[in-house]
Amino acid sequence: MKKQLMKLCLAAGIAASPMVASAYEFGVVDAGQIFNKYAETQKTKKVLEGQKEKLQQDLEARKGEVKKLDDEYVATAKKMQDLRDGKKEKEAQALEPKLTELRKQLAQKSGELQKFFEESQKSLYEMEEKEMGSLSKTLDEKVDQVIKQVAQKNNIKAVFEKRFFYWGDEATVKDLTEEVLQALNGGKAAPAAAPAGKPAAKPAGK
DSSP states (O other), X not given: OOHHHHHHHHHHHHHHOHHHHTTOOEEEEOHHHHHHHOHHXXXXXXXXXXXXXXXXXXXXXXXHHHHHHHHHHHHHHHHHHHHHHTTOHHHHHHTHHHHHHHHHHHHHHHHXXXXXXXXXXXXXXXXXXXXXXXXXXXXXXXXXXXXXXXXXXXXXXXXXEGGGOOOSOGGGEEEOHHHXXXXXXXXXXXXXXXXXXXXXXXXXXX
16 A cells, blocks of 8 residues: 555545545554564564574673683783782793783684674674565565455445545544454454564555
């Protein structure tokens, strides 16, 4: 259901016969709500959340390794300084190879951590785009048929996206969102809407 098509359909109905158009029973659907409460959307989001949690755990483990090296480096450097302050230069110099090696390892691990962070974020983003894009396409293919069936069941003459529908007489308009969702979800009650901050829903028919 494209915005322009909806406007044209509505305009055509009004222009053709204002008296008849006012008797029509129109339907509206909230495409964003349908996408968010669609059972397959919820499943996909759980998979993505699982991947995100796994990557986060790996990231925290790598941070722990870097912190351990950093703590050891600082402790070694402090020990060397204490030895020098105590006029024990020879013993302090004996720690220099260890400090050099720790510095090298710390630089390497820090670089690996930064690279892992950037690559994991990119991977997660690409996975989300792929999975949600595929899901949206699948939903687009199903939702038109389901809306048509629900509209026929309710003797609805035309169904519009709720955001783009403007009508003076609300008594002639029926919100079919929940009924469409139940049909899409196999008659099951719709799950709770996705929390704020999740990917924006793709309107049906777009």
